[in-house]
Amino acid sequence: xxxxxxxxxxxxxxxxxxxxxxxxxxxxxxxxxxxxxxxxxxxxxxxxxxxxxxxxxxxxxxxxxxxxxxxxxxxxxxxxxxxxxxxxxxxxxxxxxxxxxxxxxxxxxxxxxxxxxxxxxxxxxxxxxxxxxxxxxxxxxxxxxxxxxxxxxxxxxxxxxxxxxxxxxxxxxxxxxxxxxxxxxxxxxxxxxxxxxxxxxxxxxxxxxxxxxxxxxxxxxxxxxxxxxxxxxxxxxxxxxxxxxxxxxxxxxxxxxxxxxxxxxxxxxxxxxxxxxxxxxxxxxxxxxxxxxxxxxxxxxxxxxxxx
Amino acid sequence: xxxxxxxxxxxxxxxxxxxxxxxxxxxxxxxxxxxxxxxxxxxxxxxxxxxxxxxxxxxxxxxxxxxxxxxxxxxxxxxxxxxxxxxxxxxxxxxxxxxxxxxxxxxxxxxxxxxxxxxxxxxxxxxxxxxxxxxxxxxxxxxxxxxxxxxxxxxxxxxxxxxxxxxxxxxxxxxxxxxxxxxxxxxxxxxxxxxxxxxxxxxxxxxxxxxxxxxxxxxxxxxxxxxxxxxxxxxxxxxxxxxxxxxxxxxxxxxxxxxxxxxxxxxxxxxxxxxxxxxxxxxxxxxxxxxxxxxxxxxxxxxxxxxx
Numbered sequence: 290x291x292x293x294x295x296x297x298x299x300x301x302x303x304x305x306x307x308x309x310x311x312x313x314x315x316x317x318x319x320x321x322x323x324x325x326x327x328x329x330x331x332x333x334x335x336x337x338x339x340x341x342x343x344x345x346x347x348x349x350x351x352x353x354x355x356x357x358x359x360x361x362x363x364x365x366x367x368x369x370x371x372x373x374x375x376x377x378x379x380x381x382x383x384x385x386x387x388x389x390x391x392x393x394x395x396x397x398x399x400x401x402x403x404x405x406x407x408x409x410x411x412x413x414x415x416x417x418x419x420x421x422x423x424x425x426x427x428x429x430x431x432x433x434x435x436x437x438x439x440x441x442x443x444x445x446x447x448x449x450x451x452x453x454x455x456x457x458x459x460x461x462x463x464x465x466x467x468x469x470x471x472x473x474x475x476x477x478x479x480x481x482x483x484x485x486x487x488x489x490x491x492x493x494x495x496x497x498x499x500x501x502x503x504x505x506x507x508x509x510x511x512x513x514x515x516x517x518x519x520x521x522x523x524x525x526x527x528x529x530x531x532x533x534x535x536x537x538x539x540x541x542x543x544x545x546x547x548x549x550x551x552x553x554x555x556x557x558x559x560x561x562x563x564x565x566x567x568x569x570x571x572x573x574x575x576x577x578x579x580x581x582x583x584x585x586x587x588x589x590x591x592x593x594x595x596x597x
Numbered sequence: 598x599x600x601x602x603x604x605x606x607x608x609x610x611x612x613x614x615x616x617x618x619x620x621x622x623x624x625x626x627x628x629x630x631x632x633x634x635x636x637x638x639x640x641x642x643x644x645x646x647x648x649x650x651x652x653x654x655x656x657x658x659x660x661x662x663x664x665x666x667x668x669x670x671x672x673x674x675x676x677x678x679x680x681x682x683x684x685x686x687x688x689x690x691x692x693x694x695x696x697x698x699x700x701x702x703x704x705x706x707x708x709x710x711x712x713x714x715x716x717x718x719x720x721x722x723x724x725x726x727x728x729x730x731x732x733x734x735x736x737x738x739x740x741x742x743x744x745x746x747x748x749x750x751x752x753x754x755x756x757x758x759x760x761x762x763x764x765x766x767x768x769x770x771x772x773x774x775x776x777x778x779x780x781x782x783x784x785x786x787x788x789x790x791x792x793x794x795x796x797x798x799x800x801x802x803x804x805x806x807x808x809x810x811x812x813x814x815x816x817x818x819x820x821x822x823x824x825x826x827x828x829x830x831x832x833x834x835x836x837x838x839x840x841x842x843x844x845x846x847x848x849x850x851x852x853x854x855x856x857x858x859x860x861x862x863x864x865x866x867x868x869x870x871x872x873x874x875x876x877x878x879x880x881x882x883x884x885x886x887x888x889x890x891x892x893x894x895x896x897x898x899x900x901x902x903x904x905x
Contacts, residue, residue, distance in 0.1 A: 549756070
């Protein structure tokens with residue numbers, strides 16, 4: 290264990306945090322989880338999850354982003370800090386930056402990203418503000434000269450593929466599919482478990498120091514039209530396609546209240562603007578499948594087969 | 598015009614802001630709208646909306662919450678400030694509080710609320726954090742002794758009624774309806790236009806000074822079961838009802854990523870916990886329909902008739 294970086298995960302019971310924690314434990318990193326001291330009875334699912342992490346060797350530390358002393362104590366114990374706090378808690382990460390700066394020994398910080406590259410988006414409000422806040426966190430990290438890696442993992446497969454981004458569906462559509470824009474913009478779908486693995490691989494890799502790790506897995510980079518065609522081939526049926534032009538998408542966003550408007554506005558950025566693939570990876574970026582060819586990630590093709 | 602309070606609206610092109618602006622103009626208040634200086638071509642719908650407000654007599658002021666000087670200049674021109682910024686911009690309202698404090702002449706501030714009473718919720722994350730941030734804004738207003746009114750307007754009729762909170766629907770369901778919890782918790786549905794009218798009526802009413810204005814319109818306070826029964830009667834058909842027990846709702850929230858998880862978590866607060874009606878209005882609250890019996894609000898019954 291001595292040569293493996295010690296990793297602190299903040300937000301380990303969350304949607305992506307649980308996958309990052311699993312990967313950290315699976316890859317034998319000494320793993321520390323910062324957990325709020327809350328009555329377990331009110332959150333049986335989270336308590337169960339923490340018990341399973343504990344059984345796998347995780348060290349549970351009581352504390353929170355609002356309790357500076359607890360945060361500093363936790364940061365002192367590790368080499369790497371990974372934040373996976375939810376989208377509604379992005380601004381609270383300024384507290385993590387402060388603690389990391391104070392401790393001064395952290396070799397790498399991965400802020401909560403795990404989506405579009407927020408420095409390369411063409412989003413409308415309210416997604417614009419959501420992305421800008423993540424960009425502000427990046428700027429604060431850079432201003433403090435904290436070593437970082439930003440993980441731009443693009444679409445969560447487990448959220449987008451079972452429903453094809455069609456609200457209310459729990460399996461891909463079999464009759465009609467609604468497509469934002471012309472369906473030609475390419476997006477990237479990555480299974481949450483694989484996101485966890487790539488993030489942990491990158492967390493102490495010198496090649497990802499002060500860079501963005503992009504997951505542009507070749508087999509999983511598809512336009513919406515290609516995604517629908519793949520599904521049609523699997524089920525041997527042609528779907529009715531309803532294309533929503535950009536101006537209608539923008540109008541729908543304006544006429545939908547918070548927070549449902551954010552869901553649509555993020556869809557606009559991904560599926561209409563193509564913000565996951567409409568730029569080249571520059572010198573400050575590295576691509577995950579090129580860096581870690583040994584990671585056998587789940588393909589969209591395999592993922593969809595489970596729903597046939 | 599001399600006796601009417603001058604009102605500044607921040608966020609006037611937003612979902613609820615446009616209704617507040619319309620009501621302010623309709624009720625003959627000198628109305629000022631703080632608007633970001635953005636290329637109109639990229640937002641044709643918003644530009645159109647601003648044109649119509651201008652035609653009705655609104656004064657458009659260029660500025661933003663991030664430009665302190667512009668904010669102070671705008672605040673200086675009015676008696677009342679109403680913020681209707683979106684849910685992703687709640688924290689930016691600390692800038693408004695600072696400007697109001699600096700100017701020192703504002704007679705009433707209505708922060709962006711327009712939902713559940715955030716001091717009376719039993720929400721789980723991520724809705725918990727969203728509500729807590731609004732509560733922090735309240736505490737900051739009170740700490741600075743700024744005269745305020747909080748408008749707890751409960752459910753937006755135009756968002757909840759056309760879909761019955763069923764994701765993806767654009768008219769109420771005719772076969773099957775999904776009900777969170779047991780369907781017995783009562784919620785309140787208020788048409789957005791009526792929210793605007795009530796907010797403007799309250800904005801300079803001495804009876805709402807430093808109080809919360811609750812909209813608990815008697816005809817519009819219904820349990821989900823009552824709502825479904827009303828609809829069934831209108832269409833002469835019985836729907837299949839799928840009840841989702843609370844533990845399943847909580848699990849679904851944990852297994853859904855941001856921002857869709859907020860949508861479900863707010864639904865949990867409203868429909869499972871009954872947070873719009875599970876407490877009595879105390880001495881710090883007043884009820885809208887009692888205070889303004891002259892406002893002929895749209896009833897749920899009338900609203901649903903449009904979809905039959």
